Amino acid sequence: MVIEFHLDSRSGVAPYQQLIQQVRHALRLGLLREGDQLPTVKDAVGQLAINPNTVLKAYRELEYAGLVTAKPGVGTFVTRTLSDASLAAHGPLRQDLRRWLAKARRAGMDDESIEALFMNTFRAAAGEDVA
């Protein structure tokens, strides 16, 4: 098995959405590549103790999004990856972010203020892009 699912019961996000997010996340980080098989429905429900329909629904939506394809009786396979040329840039960007975080800490910021500042700037920048 290439990836293993987990569920956060306090996140407020519906379980099938969490599964979709985890697949998309793994695709984006290059953990899942074209041709990889997702956990079978039986494996996923056996591991998480959840309703099989939850897994089926997540896989259907991923299929609809063109990311995976279901081969009846065999399993569900990745058909497209979400990681792109930018994957190579992850390393240096992560390092920049680390430096920035260290700077924020030296300025006396705690986790909550760092997160707030980041999200605030992120949204403001996204807003400018739209406008």
Add this chain to the structure above:
Amino acid sequence: MTAALEAQNLGKRYGRRWALSDCTLSAPAGRVVGLVGPNGAGKTTLLQIAVGLLRPTSGTVEILGRPPAGNAGQLARVGFVAQDTPVYGGLSVADHLRFGAWLNPGWDHEMAERRIGELGLDPRQRAGRLSGGQRAQLALTLAIAKRPDVLILDEPVASLDPLARREFLQHLMEAVAEHEMSVLLSSHLVADLERVCDYLIVLAAARVQLTGEVEELLASHHRLTGPRCDPASGPAGQHVIEASHTDRQSTLIVRGEDPIHDPAWTVGQLSLEDVVLAYMSRAGRAGNTSRPALEVLR
């Protein structure tokens, strides 16, 4: 599609007390249906009527379109794990499998043996010496190896520790993924059912309080907080399930399909447990109003 369980005005009276009253519901087939309610709500009574162990005082019930336990064919279609997952303490694990094979025409011997192997149970072990979790798994194996169309379980995990509880639900869900069957299981804890069920029936004070798709229930219920409103009138298009008021603030739990646009209300999400508890406490309040009358009778 034929319902897994369909009840019409079902009632059961013990002496002067109605354990189940005016129960009308339809649980879809091919789903995992959760029956939730406080202890004494009538869950066991409903399930025992559904499998034919009890006769209703009034009304009718059908499993997959047929009356329960009407003939051998119908008996073979329904699997039942009674409360506390009973097994025969004096019989070995292997004896249980032989017993199951002998009594059930559609017995899946290969699957029963495989499951016992996967669980790591010693076939020669007496069932009375198994742990609670192992006993529950043995009872589940017997019920699944029968290859029923509908599997009914009465509080299967109530007496299990958290690990055994999880393992039991994992095996149950694996079986559902592998074989097409409808499942109806009861619990007094929403947390046990939240992830495994896609359809919910809330039973409280001997009556059905709520039924529906779990996703639909979550999408249509909200918590609203805002400045104190008239207790008699809630937001338009919303059905108030529960309301509490302070001098300045009102907090409502409402059901409605329409989005809430009134800016006076802050709209919050509810967990399945919040929704269920709102209906249970409403049923409790309805019960309370009749309490003085009972005291007069005494």
